[in-house]
Amino acid sequence: MLYEAKVNCPVCGSSFRTPVEQIIDVRVDPEAKQRVLGGNMNVTQCPACGWVGSLNVPFLYHDPSQELALLYLPVEAGVNEQQRQAAAGRLTRSLMDSLPQEERKGYLLQPETFISLDSLVRHLLKLDGVTDEDLERQESQQGLLRELLQAEPGEWELMLSEESELVDEAFFYQLQYLEQMLGLAEGAVPEGEKITELKEFLIENNARVKVLHERSQLVQPxxxxxxxxxxxxxxxxxxxxxxxxxxxxxxxxxxxxxxxxxxxxxxxxxxxxxxxxxxxxxxxxxxxxxxxxxxxxQELLEERAVLLNKLLNTEELMKMARSHRSELDEAFVYVLRAQLAKATEEGNRQLQERLNQVGEVLEQLVEQSMPPQVVLLRSLLAASGNDAEMTRLLKEQSQLLDEAFFQFMDSMMEHAKQEGESEMLASLQSLLAKARHFASQPVASAAATSPSETTSPSGLIISKR
Known part of the structure; x- marks a missing residue:
């Protein structure tokens, strides 16, 4: 999902517009994973001085086939933790709003968060079973690409003949992404032209790249x-x-x-x-x-059943649950609910209680990874009907009644309408009136930006493509 952001060059200070990616769904864009792994996210070029670099903006990586959501939230995403969590909440909502209702699953509300791109990349690679040797290869590919772009075209043939084993699918997609992003940046010409020239040279002179290019063209529609x-x-x-x-x-x-x-x-x-x-x-x-x-x-469900059995028999439930945090996914919840239903049917109260304890620990872990606005909303809904408790929560946490909170409420009300959940809709509407009354400051309006501009998922002022 591309947006157009207004940025300032760190070298010459010039202001220019450039595309940024903040929602990365590898099902929609399979090549996105290679961009992330190659460290080539949000590359841009200053049209004034020619500086080329990556914008350090947050993004949410989503792979629905693995039910995987990873959040890159650098320190620069906010001056304090509240701003950083607000940015995280906007990204999560933006992703969920883009998905059909049946795909809006719990794991999207608890993305694993990384403050450095390197740590996120290494986590992705670890999930894929990548070794230290593979990481060294990736670094070598990035180095080769930099050297090729710094060299004259007449030197490319010799350089590539010496490093031909590095020119594979990952290398090609890194190059293709750089070409795309620099081509979209406002006024970017020199570096983008050289990247295109290098890509065309490889297509013409490297059989492997030629096949990859042809495949890319075939699936593009x-x-x-x-x-x-x-x-x-x-x-x-x-x-x-x-x-x-x-x-x-x-x-x-x-x-x-x-x-x-x-x-x-x-x-x-x-x-x-x-x-x-x-x-x-x-x-x-x-x-x-x-x-x-x-x-x-089916194999995944069997693995989650083994994990549930371990949790049921441990004396340090929270500690073990934390150590298996990445495995407490939708598949685990499915197994937990199935076991709970079976225990209830059989009248096994002892097992029911233990399974409920596991569920409570899971709920705590989920809340710990949620933006504070979402946690507050969940608490308010749980207190529905108890006016005294709702008033206490709204007073004590009025600083969270910001734009992000009300946007999330809006999306929940829209969902309740679509699903015909009249009771939930009534509760949300009642809560909305109370929350607006206690809001410490007015909700930011769209007038803060120009008519042609909107706000990106993480809060950048942008013009949407």
Missing amino acids: FFENPNRDTLVETLVKVRNESAQEMLIQQGLTLMDYAFFQKLLAYIEAAENEEERARLQALRRRILDIREELAAAS
Whole structure:
């Protein structure tokens, strides 16, 4: 999700506009992960002095296939912790608002937070089973890219022949991202032109890069407009197996009955038997990959059941839960609820109590990672009907009744309307009136920015593309 931000050059002080990414969803943009891993986030160039660097702005990384949400929140995100948490809350809401209702899951409200990009990258790599040798390779690739851009084009052939093993998919996507971002920056010309020239040189002279470029072009229609129709159309046209696999994995949630009906229509309309056989093989491949992912999901549930059993039998529940924080995900909650339902049905009160204790610890951990505005809202909803308790909370934490709080309330009321939850909607409307009464300062209005500008998820004044 791109926004246009107004920034000042750290070298010459010139003000200019440049695109920034703050919501990074790898399902929508599969290449985003390589940008994060390569440290190439929000690269820009000053049109006045030519300075090139990365903007140190917060962003939220989301991989729905792993139910993974990582928040990059540098110290610069706010002068105090309250401002930093407000920025985190805006990013979380922005991501959730962009997702269909069935995908707005609990893990999005508890993203793991990192204050340095390096620590976030290393965490991602660790999840992927990356070794120290892999990290050294990544650093070597970044160094090679810098050296190539500093060298004259006439030197590229020799330099690349000496480091040919470093030119792989990750290297190509780093280069492609730099070209895209510098091309979008206002007035950026020299560095962007050289990056484009290097990319074209690699496509022409490196067989591996040529294949990657062709694959990228093949899948582009779907990633530019991800929906069921473009997924079917692109899959039918693409014959490259790696491109097909990328599309199948990224479009898995769109592969419902309607999707297969559309694919069947292509099969029945095939011009000859060879084409029909190719499309039938494609359908079988899609079904095979779905089965593999279903098996992986079952394996995950079994792993979470083992973890739950450990938590039930430990004397240091909170300590163990903290040490397994990243595993307390939607799959774990599913297993916990299933076990609780079974214990209730069997009348096993002792197990019920212990399972409820695990649930309470999980709830505490969730709240500890939430923005304070969200925690306050949850507490207020829990106190619904108890006017004295609600008044106490609103008085004691009136400093949290800011724009972020009311925006989050608005999104919850909209959700309640869409779902037909009349009781929840009534509670929220009543709470809204009380909260506005206790608000320590008026809610910031859109008039603070120019008509063509809005506010990015982390609070930057921007013009949305």
